[in-house]
Amino acid sequence: MDILLPILIVLASVVAMEWIAWASHKYIMHGWGWAWHRDHHEPHDNLLEKNDLYGLVGAAMSISMFAIGSPLVMGEAAWWPGTWIGLGILFYGIIYTLVHDGLVHQRYFKWVPKRGYAKRLVQSHKLHHATVGKEGGVSFGFVFARDPAKLKAELKRQREAGIAIVRDSAGA
Known part of the structure; x- marks a missing residue:
């Protein structure tokens, strides 16, 4: 029973990170942080992108939570x-790296799913x-x-409303 609460905290942190990533992606990366994110949306042959700096931000969040939870750093008053929470953020980072960079953008391996959630x-x-x-x-x-x-359908609506420029190959 002593391990149940930490497991729930880790799982809740992974789920919360998807929401944090969504909000950060929409409002920071596609907002004032576009300078780091732009090259991710443009063709290039570079091994690394400025966008990868956001991974360092995530790593800093995880490390900070580990430090806050460590009695060696915080003394007896460690939280x-x-x-x-740091472990949940770390797990989310691993999932992100495998799913987004690996599966979607094929930076680490080549596999195109033919069906199921991976295809979606x-x-x-x-x-x-x-x-x-x-x-x-x-x-x-x-x-x-x-x-x-x-x-x-949403892309089509945005294009018709003049909100976004949509590439012709998008099917919208």
Whole structure:
């Protein structure tokens, strides 16, 4: 029973990180942080992108929570949930790296899913990349993917309203 609460904290942290990643992606990366994120939306042959700096921000969040939870750093007044929150952030970072960078953008391995949720993840993130520039867009999350048909309809609405420039190949 002593391990149940830490496991729940880790799981809740992973889920919370998807919401934090969604909000950060929509309002920071496609807002005032576009300078770091832009190259992720443009073709290039570089091994690394400025966008990878956001991974360092996530790592700093995780490390900070580990430090807050560590009695070696904080003394006897350490906040014990910090360690488990830091672990949840770390797990989310691993999931993000495998799903977004690995599966969707194929930076580490080549596999194109033919069906199931993995295919839906790839389709919805490809629709995210269907817009030109930082305005408009859909599918700002990284792990939870909405129905691609609904995302296409939203892209079509944004294009017709003049909110976003949508590439012709997006199907919107």
